Amino acid sequence: MSASAVILTKDEDFARRKALGGPGPAVIWIRLPNVRRLALLTWFEKALPDIASALERGETLVEAT
Numbered sequence: 671m672s673a674s675a676v677i678l679t680k681d682e683d684f685a686r687r688k689a690l691g692g693p694g695p696a697v698i699w700i701r702l703p704n705v706r707r708l709a710l711l712t713w714f715e716k717a718l719p720d721i722a723s724a725l726e727r728g729e730t731l732v733e734a735t
Contacts, residue, residue, distance in 0.1 A: 677698065678698045696725055696730045697730065697731050699733050701735040
């Protein structure tokens, strides 16, 4: 899937809304506890290949843990 926009969020409300279906950008729901920025960026660097693969498969709601 070639997405023109993706929402990257820790807010469950976006995930719930996307789960109901309908048009709109893909949602990447980050399921991590509050962490410092450096820890979040380190995690994200490792998780990015799996997230990108999910989007390429056409998934529009990706739960990243």
